[in-house]
Amino acid sequence: MAKIVVVTSGKGGVGKTTTSAAFGTGLAQRGQKTVIIDFDVGLRNLDLIMGCERRVVYDFVNVINGEARLSQALIKDKQLDNLFILPASQTRDKDALTPEGVKKILDELQNEFDYIICDSPAGIERGAHLAMYYADSALIVTNPEVSSVRDSDRILGLLSSKTKRAEEGLPPPKEHLVITRYSPRRVENGEMISVETVQEILGIPLLGVIPESLAVLRASNSGVPVIMDNQSDAGLAYSDLVDRFLGQTVPHRFLDVVKKGSFLRRLFGGGKTTTREITLT
């Protein structure tokens, strides 16, 4: 049986799709057969981030409506044999996604895959609700910024009341905090809230911190998930995050301002990376 993981946030533009793409790719790199589903009906973008936009023939809604088989709609990743993408539909009909339809597709995928990643749309409407409804665990993507933190807390409320697990009286989906676009320099200058503050307010375990990075835009420009860029801080931070999700203990990197060494050392990367342990709440 596959584990279902929802990537959600409430607020838009915080990095849900970037995280879904990196996380799913990272799981596949580690031998887990993974499918990433785009739940953002009407505004699909996972295909672009994964670089498979020109191979989309059928989508999620086509399968729900019986216009295509699941196997016809799944797109195999261009590099990894055990990674698949199920694109969202571009239909304007928001009611195209139904609880029964989603259940049918997830049931079918569960026999085939180790992990099903649900890339949630922003907001708290139907798409977001269905993306989280069947989840076993959740990645809460949060920027260190007031509106994002508040929306994440709202999402935590929904996870513990509006999911199948919650309705059945089971513990809610396991919550994992993912902080993206983090800038240690701005935190040091007192103009960005710290990891510790976000964690203290939301009160859920920290899975990873992704630094603000030029690599993220480069990755989306080229349609290659940023985790593939193992020369970049964001790529490495996502790799650590996936290892942690799979149960390894990996210290957090990129939480502190890197004190610049000599030009040559910076050029050849001879300096030590600073790591830090974060106490989980």
Add this chain to the structure above:
Amino acid sequence: MSTLLAFIKKRLNRPNTAQMAKERLQIIVAHERLNRGDRKDGGNLQELQQKLIDMVAEFLGVDKAQVNVELQRDKNRSVLELNVTMPDRV
């Protein structure tokens, strides 16, 4: 030179906005959790308000509209305020 000094001064006097963000978030998130009542760590404020109003109104024999319950929060404390407008003759 004076512009450089002004720049440094301005930089030094810049408020710690991260601290402001933290305090504002603590208050609004705690308030919203209490109102939602869907997290394990907060009760349901609306339910509490309604029950208090019902009980006090019945006990004092006043109209429910004359009972007002409000929760005020700041950094260090929470105040549950109960206001009852008593009828003229008692």
